[in-house]
Amino acid sequence: DAKTTQPPSMDCAEGRAANLPCNHSTISGNEYVYWYRQIHSQGPQYIIHGLKNNETNEMASLIITEDRKSSTLILPHATLRDTAVYYCIVGGVQSAGNNRKLIWGLGTSLAVNP
Amino acid sequence: DGGITQSPKYLFRKEGQNVTLSCEQNLNHDAMYWYRQDPGQGLRLIYYSQIVNDFQKGDIAEGYSVSREKKESFPLTVTSAQKNPTAFYLCASSQQGVRGYTFGSGTRLTVV
Numbered sequence: 001d002a003k004t005t006q007p008p009s010m011d012c013a014e015g016r017a018a019n020l021p022c023n024h025s026t027i028s029g030n031e032y033v034y035w036y037r038q039i040h041s042q043g044p045q046y047i048i049h050g051l052k053n054n055e056t057n058e059m060a061s062l063i064i065t066e067d068r069k070s071s072t073l074i075l076p077h078a079t080l081r082d083t084a085v086y087y088c089i090v091g092g093v094q095s096a097g098n099n100r101k102l103i104w105g106l107g108t109s110l111a112v113n114p
Numbered sequence: 115d116g117g118i119t120q121s122p123k124y125l126f127r128k129e130g131q132n133v134t135l136s137c138e139q140n141l142n143h144d145a146m147y148w149y150r151q152d153p154g155q156g157l158r159l160i161y162y163s164q165i166v167n168d169f170q171k172g173d174i175a176e177g178y179s180v181s182r183e184k185k186e187s188f189p190l191t192v193t194s195a196q197k198n199p200t201a202f203y204l205c206a207s208s209q210q211g212v213r214g215y216t217f218g219s220g221t222r223l224t225v226v
Contacts (some may be wrong), residue, residue, distance in 0.1 A: 043217030044217050087156075
């Protein structure tokens with residue numbers, strides 16, 4: 001399973017865009033990029049995932065480079081409630097008999113400041 | 115609403131006692147997982163189950179046991195053989211396909 005590298009911490013001003021980078025240079029062709037966030041003492045929350053195309057949902061946008069070796073999660077207008085640890089993970093498709101495991105790193109601790 | 119329920123949220127036990135953490139999901143997900151999280155560390159996989167009556171050890175299974183008698187339930191027992199049981203325990207589930215995991219809110223176990 002591929003591993004990811006993220007900066008340990010980042011700051012962002014409230015109302016500004018938060019751009020969280022992730023390197024996954026050993027990603028395989030059939031592995032997806034997943035982003036989660038964890039607010040203190042809660043379970044991680046799924047944000048978004050993608051394979052090679054850029055993706056957007058109501059929470060965030062995911063930009064994946066053409067070589068798929070890195071990606072960026074964008075929170076377009078960060079609020080104080082976006083303060084959390086953000087995890088970038090790569091993993092394959094779960095299918096019958098496929099013991100898919102997602103490997104979790106230390107993530108990026110994002111502090112949104114007023 | 116569908117989701118995963120972990121109970122209790124906080125649990126205190128004396129050293130040497132076994133304790134069972136509950137995890138129930140009503141998402142009709144096939145796979146379920148138990149993770150452990152320690153301060154300043156990422157999630158580490160304890161056990162996972164792809165189908166009923168089947169489960170596999172994760173990276174740190176020693177001192178833990180699980181059962182999967184029903185699709186909805188995946189309880190974790192922390193036995194007295196676990197040397198450092200105090201931690202935040204997270205249960206997750208997932209369905210076949212590309213979607214990621216759904217997590218419960220966690221159980222914080224403190225052994226004194």
